[in-house]
Amino acid sequence: MSKEQILSSDGIPLEQSLKKAERKNKLKAVLLVAPLFLFILIIYVFPIGDMLFRSVDDRMITKMLPKTFNAMEKWDGQDLPDEPVYKGLYEDLTYLKQNKTYGKIIARLNYEKSGFSSLIKKTVRKINKFEEGNYKEQFIKVHKRWGQPEYLVALKNAAPEWSYAKYLKGVDMTFDQDRNIVSVEEDRRIYKILWMRTLNVAFWVTIFCFILAYPISHLLATLPMKYSNLLMICVLLPFWTSLLVRTSSWMVLLQQQGPINDLIVWIGLAADDNRPELMYNVIGTFVAMTQILLPFMVLPLYSVMKTISPSLMRAGKSLGGTPLVSFVKIYFPLTIPGIGAGCLLVFILAIGYYITPALVGGASGSLISNTIAYHMKSSLDWAFASALGTMLLVGVLAIYWIYNKLVGIDNIKLG
Amino acid sequence: MALPNHTPLNYRIWHYVYLTFCGFVFFFLIAPLFVILPLSFNAEQYIHFSAKMLALDPEGFSLRWYEDMIYGTKNPWGLATKNSLFIAFFATIGSTILGTVAALGLSSRHMPYKAAFMALLISPMIVPLIISGTAIFFFMAKVGLAATHTGIILSHIILGTPFVVITVTATLSGFDHSVTRAAASLGSNPVNTFMKITLPLIMPGVISGALFAFVTSFDEVVVVLFLAGLENTTIPIQMWVGLREQLSPTIMAVATCLIVMSTLILVTAELLRRRSERLRGINR
Numbered sequence: 001m002s003k004e005q006i007l008s009s010d011g012i013p014l015e016q017s018l019k020k021a022e023r024k025n026k027l028k029a030v031l032l033v034a035p036l037f038l039f040i041l042i043i044y045v046f047p048i049g050d051m052l053f054r055s056v057d058d059r060m061i062t063k064m065l066p067k068t069f070n071a072m073e074k075w076d077g078q079d080l081p082d083e084p085v086y087k088g089l090y091e092d093l094t095y096l097k098q099n100k101t102y103g104k105i106i107a108r109l110n111y112e113k114s115g116f117s118s119l120i121k122k123t124v125r126k127i128n129k130f131e132e133g134n135y136k137e138q139f140i141k142v143h144k145r146w147g148q149p150e151y152l153v154a155l156k157n158a159a160p161e162w163s164y165a166k167y168l169k170g171v172d173m174t175f176d177q178d179r180n181i182v183s184v185e186e187d188r189r190i191y192k193i194l195w196m197r198t199l200n201v202a203f204w205v206t207i208f209c210f211i212l213a214y215p216i217s218h219l220l221a222t223l224p225m226k227y228s229n230l231l232m233i234c235v236l237l238p239f240w241t242s243l244l245v246r247t248s249s250w251m252v253l254l255q256q257q258g259p260i261n262d263l264i265v266w267i268g269l270a271a272d273d274n275r276p277e278l279m280y281n282v283i284g285t286f287v288a289m290t291q292i293l294l295p296f297m298v299l300p301l302y303s304v305m306k307t308i309s310p311s312l313m314r315a316g317k318s319l320g321g322t323p324l325v326s327f328v329k330i331y332f333p334l335t336i337p338g339i340g341a342g343c344l345l346v347f348i349l350a351i352g353y354y355i356t357p358a359l360v361g362g363a364s365g366s367l368i369s370n371t372i373a374y375h376m377k378s379s380l381d382w383a384f385a386s387a388l389g390t391m392l393l394v395g396v397l398a399i400y401w402i403y404n405k406l407v408g409i410d411n412i413k414l415g
Numbered sequence: 416m417a418l419p420n421h422t423p424l425n426y427r428i429w430h431y432v433y434l435t436f437c438g439f440v441f442f443f444l445i446a447p448l449f450v451i452l453p454l455s456f457n458a459e460q461y462i463h464f465s466a467k468m469l470a471l472d473p474e475g476f477s478l479r480w481y482e483d484m485i486y487g488t489k490n491p492w493g494l495a496t497k498n499s500l501f502i503a504f505f506a507t508i509g510s511t512i513l514g515t516v517a518a519l520g521l522s523s524r525h526m527p528y529k530a531a532f533m534a535l536l537i538s539p540m541i542v543p544l545i546i547s548g549t550a551i552f553f554f555m556a557k558v559g560l561a562a563t564h565t566g567i568i569l570s571h572i573i574l575g576t577p578f579v580v581i582t583v584t585a586t587l588s589g590f591d592h593s594v595t596r597a598a599a600s601l602g603s604n605p606v607n608t609f610m611k612i613t614l615p616l617i618m619p620g621v622i623s624g625a626l627f628a629f630v631t632s633f634d635e636v637v638v639v640l641f642l643a644g645l646e647n648t649t650i651p652i653q654m655w656v657g658l659r660e661q662l663s664p665t666i667m668a669v670a671t672c673l674i675v676m677s678t679l680i681l682v683t684a685e686l687l688r689r690r691s692e693r694l695r696g697i698n699r
Binding site for chain 1: 426429433434436437440441443444445447448450451454461462463464513514516517519520521523525526527530532534535536538539541542543544545546547549550551552553554557569570572573576580630633634636637640641651654655658659662666667670673674677678680681684685
């Protein structure tokens with residue numbers, strides 16, 4: 001059976017020429033997206049990859065003690081190693097001493113096993129007096145710890161170029177001498193508390209925002225246009241106002257001599273000389289973050305509620321449902337997409353919040369972002385900051401993925 | 416919202432409880448902003464309402480903190496304002512151009528992997544700023560752009576584009592493509608069609624995206640904290656530094672100016688939104 005081919009005006013089969021046109025259109029669309037895509041790839045995605053890389057990068061020590069680790073490859077890690085390891089160590093340390101860079105390895109090795117600090121310092125001090133040959137004996141003579149296998153095992157443990165030790169530190173775990181993963185001592189467990197607090201604050205801020213936003217979104221969606229537009233300003237003005245302005249207004253309100261405390265004293269809930277601390281603790285973080293993130297809950301809820309026809313509730317009532325039943329069975333289920341969108345958006349924003357907790361949170365109200373900033377700017381442990389950042393990023397991207405599945409990222413509404 | 420006369424009492428009570436609650440929430444949203452206004456006119460050096468202010472005595476008010484903001488020698492607000500405007504201006508231009516062009520591609524029905532591209536291009540809005548700041552800092556330090564205006568502008572373009580992409584794709588979703596085909600059939604080339612037909616029609620979306628990008632850059636503090644040197648200080652950075660030391664009336668004065676600015680931006684954005692809704696109504 002021969003099928004007659006439809007030809008376009010220039011004699012090319014129509015199917016072929018259509019495909020060609022489609023390809024051209026596709027290429028056009030891709031070329032339009034390409035500049036922004038490449039820009040984001042180079043200045044954003046690639047640097048985030050670099051951050052990931054930094055969090056596991058542990059090559060510094062390998063680079064500084066190359067000969068030692070080279071010789072150690074032949075050592076089984078049981079008894080004391082043989083002469084070549086000590087010879088390598090002698091050569092490496094001599095070189096580091098000449099360049100005065102041995103300080104860097106001390107902190108790294110001390111993390112592996114405490115006691116390395118004095119060991120390295122003493123050895124480096126005396127290394128000039130070493131004679132050629134029989135280094136093992138001379139090392140042990142300088143410090144007896146060079147004769148204890150656990151120190152050499154610890155040294156060998158530092159050899160791999162990649163390490164997830166920073167991630168373990170981020171959840172209060174560490175390696176013990178035998179490379180088992182154990183929890184750190186109880187009084188040094190700070191990061192688990194911090195993660196829990198961050199999740200807690202994000203969770204409760206989301207809940208509070210939802211409770212406050214639901215009724216007003218409903219009101220905005222059901223009021224006649226001229227009133228709702230006016231009230232919408234109450235939502236949009238904070239939304240457009242600088243975050244620092246809003247945070248500073250909370251600092252004014254919550255301070256010890258501030259209006260809210262004045263009110264508490266005036267009502268008689270607290271004595272004038274015993275005003276409660278509302279700021280620099282977790283209360284301040286809660287209140288300020290709830291108010292600041294509230295518009296992000298109202299806007300998606302409002303845009304969903306706006307589409308729900310009022311006749312549905314009337315139909316519910318006419319069929320004999322009480323307002324409560326009609327609400328629970330008809331209205332509420334229809335708003336669930338908006339609830340999902342608002343809650344996920346607020347939760348994502350809250351979990352990475354930095355400025356507000358830093359200003360009104362104090363020590364007990366600071367979140368994981370504040371710790372990342374501390375390690376970036378103060379302690380300069382960039383690898384650890386990167387590890388914490390990566391952990392936070394994975395969490396946020398997981399929620400983002402859910403958001404995308406449930407709501408669709410192109411359904412985000414702004415203003 | 417008047418209730419019908421026959422409404423039973425218990426529903427009536429519920430209704431008023433609901434309205435009171437809503438009133439409380441609106442108050443909670445807007446009132447904190449208005450605390451700042453009177454305090455910026457405080458004649459005294461403290462951040463609480465003095466007895467004279469509460470009595471509305473003119474002596475309790477003054478413009479000294481505005482004077483301090485503009486002429487004060489210790490406060491580099493002048494430099495900060497200049498930097499903020501400079502950075503926000505170029506970041507807005509960059510974001511708007513890149514975002515609009517990308518939105519045109521994303522709205523085309525021929526675009527492959529649309530959802531994946533969209534998710535990637537919007538991600539800078541979702542990823543916590545502290546992570547973006549850390550990553551961008553590593554990059555800018557590596558290429559030697561840390562503590563430069565260029566570095567900050569580039570990172571603000573990244574943070575601003577998602578807003579432009581979202582608003583412009585939203586506008587384009589109601590766009591009638593037959594008008595561009597009509598232009599093409601009348602012999603217009605694609606660039607001409609875009610400039611004369613498409614762009615004027617999607618202008619409200621582009622401008623509201625640009626407003627978002629401008630505000631994002633103008634308010635942004637986390638990334639600038641990582642990138643800025645002393646020369647690159649911006650208004651948010653100065654506020655951040657000031658707030659960490661102590662609350663000063665000068666900061667209240669600056670905050671008041673920023674509130675006035677955001678009110679103007681809100682009005683512009685609202686007008687644009689209504690215009691674009693009207694336009695979309697006509698297109699359908």
